[in-house]
Amino acid sequence: MNNNMMNSERERLYRDIGIIDFVVVEMTEYLDTHPTDKEAMEYLNHYVRMKNQAMREYAMKYGPLRISDADGCNQNEWKWATQDWPWNGGC
Amino acid sequence: MWSYEKRLQFPVNIKEPNAKLAQVILTQYGGPDGELGASMRYISQRYSMPYNEVAAILTDIGTEELAHLEMVSTIVHQLTRNLTMEEIEESGFANYYVDHTVGIWPMAAGGIPFNSCEFQSKGDAITDLHEDMAAEQKARSTYDNILRLVRDYPDVYEPIKFLRAREIVHYQRFGEALRIVQDRLDSKNFYAFNPEFDRCKS
Numbered sequence: 001m002n003n004n005m006m007n008s009e010r011e012r013l014y015r016d017i018g019i020i021d022f023v024v025v026e027m028t029e030y031l032d033t034h035p036t037d038k039e040a041m042e043y044l045n046h047y048v049r050m051k052n053q054a055m056r057e058y059a060m061k062y063g064p065l066r067i068s069d070a071d072g073c074n075q076n077e078w079k080w081a082t083q084d085w086p087w088n089g090g091c
Numbered sequence: 092m093w094s095y096e097k098r099l100q101f102p103v104n105i106k107e108p109n110a111k112l113a114q115v116i117l118t119q120y121g122g123p124d125g126e127l128g129a130s131m132r133y134i135s136q137r138y139s140m141p142y143n144e145v146a147a148i149l150t151d152i153g154t155e156e157l158a159h160l161e162m163v164s165t166i167v168h169q170l171t172r173n174l175t176m177e178e179i180e181e182s183g184f185a186n187y188y189v190d191h192t193v194g195i196w197p198m199a200a201g202g203i204p205f206n207s208c209e210f211q212s213k214g215d216a217i218t219d220l221h222e223d224m225a226a227e228q229k230a231r232s233t234y235d236n237i238l239r240l241v242r243d244y245p246d247v248y249e250p251i252k253f254l255r256a257r258e259i260v261h262y263q264r265f266g267e268a269l270r271i272v273q274d275r276l277d278s279k280n281f282y283a284f285n286p287e288f289d290r291c292k293s
Contacts, residue, residue, distance in 0.1 A: 015102070018099075018102065021096075025100075028151050029151050029261075032268075033264055033267035033271060035144055065098050066094060066096045066097065067094065067095075068094070080097065086161070087103075087165040087168050087169070
């Protein structure tokens with residue numbers, strides 16, 4: 001796989017994680033003030049599962065975005081530290 | 092306890108430095124209605140809040156504000172990296188540069204350093220939630236003012252538009268939290284006792 005293809009695939013997964021997590025944040029805050037809304041809870045659970053799966057896949061392919069996924073990485077180096085940080089366009 | 096995710100809540104990719112814009116946007120880092128004050132306000136107010144749902148919304152919005160703090164810092168950082176000395180001198184950025192170079196430091200656009208008087212933790216549920224609702228509106232106004240200044244810079248406009256929209260959602264959630272509090276108080280006199288301090292209403 002050439003570098004460009006790998007970058008665009010990586011960027012797509014990173015963008016997906018941002019979109020999925022937005023739903024997680026929004027639904028978490030909604031549920032705080034509507035704690036008996038069952039439909040909302042199921043909706044949140046669905047997106048939490050999607051997020052965990054995407055975060056896991058990202059960690060496996062490119063390095064962890066959170067320490068709880070670090071065990072899913074087959075890497076020879078600690079990419080958490082060596083890769084770019086978000087404010088410098090890292091993903 | 093907190094854990095960090097190594098990503099921004101909304102993408103920020105600014106190509107061209109612009110010290111003038113950085114100076115005004117910095118106010119949403121450490122200014123009177125900025126994200127530092129927002130996160131510290133909600134996180135500080137949690138401890139004496141007797142209703143679990145309200146402590147939950149203070150925790151979760153306070154946490155989201157930390158992510159906004161990171162977005163604002165990133166915007167300022169990307170607007171100030173690779174500045175030339177000429178740009179620093181001509182944009183009016185020299186007064187910031189002399190003390191902080193291009194590091195990020197919390198202050199208002201007018202130069203006033205951040206201090207905790209930018210927010211209140213009053214230990215009274217009704218008072219604090221009104222403060223929180225007002226804070227969200229003040230931040231929304233500030234973002235509206237910034238949007239007018241950055242209208243020709245789409246790289247800056249989009250993340251600021253996202254942050255502005257979150258203020259409106261948070262205002263809604265705090266309004267619901269206030270209703271939750273009031274539903275548990277004496278409807279004939281909401282001020283009969285302070286649920287964060289008085290042990291019983293008598």
